[in-house]
Amino acid sequence: MAGSNNGRSRLDDSSEYDRKSEVQAFDDSKVGVKGILDAGVTKLPRMFLHNQPVIENKLDSDAATKFSIPVIDFEGLRKNAAQRADIVQEIRDACENWGFFQIVHHEIPSSVMEEVLEGVRHFHEQDTEVKKEFYSRDVTRKFTYNTNYDLHKAPTANWRDTFYCVMAPNPPNPKEIPKVCRDVMFKYMEYVMKLGLTLYELLSEALGLEPNHLKDIECAKGLFIAGHYYPACPEPDFTLGLSDHTDSGFLTILLQDQIGGLQVFHKNHWIDVPFMRGAVIVNIGDLMQLITNDKFKSVHHRVLAKNAGPRISVASLFRMQFQEGSESRLYGPIKELLSEENPPKYREPSRKDYIAYLYNKGLDGTSLLSQYFKLQK
Ligand code: OGA
Ligand code: NI
Numbered sequence: 462m463a464g465s466n467n468g469r470s471r472l473d474d475s476s477e478y479d480r481k482s483e484v485q486a487f488d489d490s491k492v493g494v495k496g497i498l499d500a501g502v503t504k505l506p507r508m509f510l511h512n513q514p515v516i517e518n519k520l521d522s523d524a525a526t527k528f529s530i531p532v533i534d535f536e537g538l539r540k541n542a543a544q545r546a547d548i549v550q551e552i553r554d555a556c557e558n559w560g561f562f563q564i565v566h567h568e569i570p571s572s573v574m575e576e577v578l579e580g581v582r583h584f585h586e587q588d589t590e591v592k593k594e595f596y597s598r599d600v601t602r603k604f605t606y607n608t609n610y611d612l613h614k615a616p617t618a619n620w621r622d623t624f625y626c627v628m629a630p631n632p633p634n635p636k637e638i639p640k641v642c643r644d645v646m647f648k649y650m651e652y653v654m655k656l657g658l659t660l661y662e663l664l665s666e667a668l669g670l671e672p673n674h675l676k677d678i679e680c681a682k683g684l685f686i687a688g689h690y691y692p693a694c695p696e697p698d699f700t701l702g703l704s705d706h707t708d709s710g711f712l713t714i715l716l717q718d719q720i721g722g723l724q725v726f727h728k729n730h731w732i733d734v735p736f737m738r739g740a741v742i743v744n745i746g747d748l749m750q751l752i753t754n755d756k757f758k759s760v761h762h763r764v765l766a767k768n769a770g771p772r773i774s775v776a777s778l779f780r781m782q783f784q785e786g787s788e789s790r791l792y793g794p795i796k797e798l799l800s801e802e803n804p805p806k807y808r809e810p811s812r813k814d815y816i817a818y819l820y821n822k823g824l825d826g827t828s829l830l831s832q833y834f835k836l837q838k
């Protein structure tokens with residue numbers, strides 16, 4: 462409770478507070494969260510403090526024993542039709558009930574996964590002056606780095622720096638990507654694209670569609686990669702690494718390191734997504750929920766701040782960005798899935814509209830889908 466003296470909230474100072482100036486000064490400094498930590502902060506600047514102490518629902522031992530996110534083994538995928546059908550069934554269950562799953566025995570080599578996590582680390586740990594050149598909120602650039610893409614819109618800042626790299630449909634000129642992570646970004650992107658295409662086949666089948674359906678409607682056309690860096694946090698109970706949100710694209714393929722902290726909201730509990738060596742995490746995004754007319758779920762998730770770190774993760778989002786043309790393309794529920802009993806639940810935003818809404822809204826815990834695109838009953 463804000464204002465209580467249980468020591469859990471630090472937002473009990475009701476004096477005048479000019480949040481806008483604090484955020485602007487921090488943004489102008491271009492040093493990122495890592496920069497202020499390196500400078501020696503031991504108390505969180507006010508802009509990072511969440512209204513509600515986040516510790517209260519961090520530990521949910523009840524949930525930890527009741528639920529665990531599905532793990533799907535791709536080993537049998539190319540062995541025979543029966544094993545493939547089992548995998549399709551597991552994927553259907555996971556997408557309908559969880560919106561999240563982990564995959565083991567996929568085709569991304571562990572060495573490449575380790576290398577890309579290291580590449581992200583190297584980018585964030587290079588000299589601040591070099592990094593500053595990339596600090597930007599210009600969404601038309603192919604490679605940028607900043608603290609929270611929604612810093613000026615969201616109610617509270619998160620303890621995290623991120624670089625963003627637009628990889629498809631038009632890959633960047635190699636020179637646009639910093640040297641410290643250039644080669645591995647291209648290498649990793651090839652594997653992610655391949656796994657994405659495999660997933661779209663399986664998801665299409667899970668929806669009862671032709672295997673090429675999701676690919677043919679260009680779900681794999683746009684891809685951008687976010688390299689997150691969550692520095693160790695001096696006061697992890699008062700902020701988050703990444704606020705409660707749903708992902709905006711069709712599908713996200715995520716790598717996390719062993720620090721942990723990712724949680725998924727499932728049946729009214731925050732469930733930890735444990736680190737599994739060699740596994741990748743996959744989750745459904747809002748666009749997939751929209752085109753499947755709510756069959757597949759885009760679920761809320763967040764990342765806790767931790768004393769330990771830095772935590773590194775790499776999120777590959779299948780979604781077009783601003784750059785690539787065909788802005789008038791519409792995204793709507795797939796006609797083959799609709800019927801009299803299952804009428805469309807969403808309108809069909811153009812890509813341009815969708816992205817405009819997205820970037821106009823900070824991560825405030827509400828969903829873009831229900832707020833803007835859901836049809837009224
Ligand atoms: C994201 C995300 C989780 C993580 O980038 O959308 O949810 O573990 N990332 O960094
Ligand atoms: Ni996410």
